[in-house]
Amino acid sequence: MLGAAHKSLEVTGPKVPGTDEILTSAALAFVGVLCAQFTDRIDALLAERREAQARFDAGDLPRFLPETESVRADSWRVAEPPADLVRRTVEITGPVDPKMIINALNSGADVFMADFEDSSAPTWANMVGGQLALRAAVRRELEYVDEARAKHYRLRPETQDQPLATLLVRPRGLHLPEAHLRFGGRPAPAALVDFGLYLFHNAEHLLDSGSGPYFYLPKLQSHLEARLWNEVFVAAQDLLGIPRGSIRATVLIETLPAAFEMDEILFELREHSSGLNCGRWDYIFSYIKTFRADPSRIVPDRSEVGMTQPFMRAYTQLLIRTCHRRGIHAMGGMAAQIPRKDDLAANEAALAKVREDKLREARDGHDGTWVAHPGLIAVAREAFARVTEAPNQLDRLREDVEVGATQLCAPPHGQRTEAGLRLNVRVGIQYLEAWLSGNGCVPLYHLMEDAATAEISRAQVWQWRKHAVTLADGRVVDADLIEAVVAEELDTIRAEVxxxxxxxxxxxxxxxxxxxxxxxxxxxxxxxLGAYAHLPESPTP
Structure with a gap:
């Protein structure tokens, strides 16, 4: 069966470090079986996304599905979490390069999410090299030498009192192609490639070591997409001969439509679920995209769209209630600040914001949170320790939370300013440039930017122009203003870099x-999607 599937999976990418170890005949055959079984389903689900967006463009609002009311009403729980996912107080995330993987696993965080998606530019070398690095990390063999700095990075010794972070992997979203592997004459679904290669090479070793193959699932928009992933998990486990339920997955609730289907998403994944996470940056982008045709829901300056905005607060509260009712973790959002050494006062002000944010999450009942930099781990852990020393807060059912469609769709408040427009342009261009050069995780203006924050920047500029938004100084955002600002900010970038x-x-x-x-x-x-063909050595999808 695997051999037959392999015949239709063609490697079109060049040979890069890790090719021989990762792209073995058996591994490609395994991914080929998944592609044969699920590619058409992915296409159909992406078509359903487009149909849903057309309804939103015509004036429909997202809603709780009447046909799944019984799922929301019934009493059911997801599977108990495995031992190494009971405590997830602080999770750190980052791309799949060796140095990042070593530093994150050594960092003292409870979990490290190795990211093939928003913080990794999907060059062929990055994707294959990431798989190679994770394979070595799972076996505790990963090392990295930075010759320019004469530094040698290796995983520290692991003890019972000081374990390495538990490893989770985020594959690319269902919408993304992998142009260097072709199935049936077209690019293979990147999600199946990332998931399949990691699972094939590491599942048995992870299970033998007392852990398991754990994942984060990005960009889901419906419970039908969660159903697809559950069927992928079942098929993959059967193919590898590992027990059903070995795979665990946390779903990022980072699209507005998915916020209306959280119960259903957990239900579909219930034997493989490890909870939900508040993917706050992509959620803001999704709000803009979902309501792109609605001039009554214009998003203000990105800096004003924090977690206290009513529509943001509504979805995080509902997520906690939903997860805890089902007996599984409700993870908080990302702190993207980068600690500063050049300005101690500014650094303390930034850390104070992180403390406030994480303390709010802990008091709300979240079971843990995300940080982008090791320097924030202690701050986040201390904030949660002020609320509870327990490994999680699953016993806080938050039955006081009542959130409906009105709250989830509430228009945000705040100003639209020239400074906000210029920051969007500056961040968007610099992030795109880094991504096009192979770097998907970029420190800009003391924040760690990834594809999600760049999506906000460019979508917000589009939204302001589309609806002829008037800035605080009275000017209307139109094509002429955007072109002028882009030209000026490109000069600013030139001077800065x-x-x-x-x-x-x-x-x-x-x-x-x-x-x-x-x-x-x-x-x-x-x-x-549009920028993918411009990556180094990328064929056209």
Whole structure:
């Protein structure tokens, strides 16, 4: 069966480090079986996304599904969490490069989410190299030498009192292709590639060591997509001969439609679920995208869309209640701040915001939270310790929470300013340039930016132009203003990074792509789809 499937899975990417170890005949055959079984289903689900968006564009609002009311009403619980996922107080995330993996596993966080998605640019070398690095990390063999700094990174010794972080992996979303592996004459679904290769190479070793193959699932928009993933898990476990339920997955609730189907998502994954997570940045982007045709729901400056905005607070509260009712973890959102050494006062002000954010999450009943930098781990852990020393808060049922469609769709409040427009342009162009150069996780202006935050930046500029938003100074956002601001901010970027870095980079291509996205008649679903063909050594999908 595996051999027959392998015949239709073609490697079109060049040979890169890790090719021989990762792209074995058996591994490709395994991924080929998954592609044969699920590619058409993925296509159908993506078509359903487009149909749903067309309804929103026509004026429909997201809603709780009447046909699944019994699922929301009935008493059922998901599977008990495995031992190494009972405590998830602090989770750190980052791309799948060796140095990041080593530092994150050594960091003292409870969990490390190794990310093939928003914080990794999907060059072929990055994707294969990430699989190679994770394979070595699972076996505690990963090392990395930074020759420029003469530093040698290795995993520290693991003890009962000081274990390494539990490893979770986030594959790319269902919408993304992997152009370097072709199935049936077309790019293979990147989600199945990332998931399949990691599971094939590591499941048995993880289970033998007392852990398991654990995942984060991004960008889901419906319980039908969760059903697909559950069927992928069942099929994959059967193919590998590992027990059903070995795989566990936390779903990121980072799209507005998914917030209306949280019970149903948990139900579909109930034997494989490890909870839900508040993917706050993508959620803001999804709010813009879902209501792209609605001039009454214009999002203000990105800096004003915090977790106390009514629509953001509503979904986090509902997520906690939903998860705890089903006996599983409700994870809080990302703290993207980067500790500063150049300005102690500014650093303390930034850390104070992180403390406030994490203390709010702990008091609300979250079971843990995300940070982007090791320097925030202690801050987040201390905030949760002020509320509870227990490994989680699953016993806090939050039956006081009452959230309906009105709260989830509430228009955000705040100003739209020239400074907000300029920051969106500056961040969007610089992130795109880094991504096009192979780096998907970028420190900009003391925040760690990834594809989700770049999506907010470019979608917000599009939304403001589409609806001719008036800025606080009275100017209307139109194509002329955007083009002028982009030209001026490109000069600012040149001055900030220096002539050599600018001339050696891909800033002009990034500018062109940003303008194309901001001035398009229709809002593009994802900036990464159009930019993918411009990655180094990337064939056209």
């Amino acid at each position: 220096g002539e050599a870095r600018f001339d050696g980079g891909r800033f002009e291509l990034a500018r062109d792509l940003f303008l194309e996205l901001a001035l398009a008649d229709e809002l593009a679903d994802f900036l990464t």
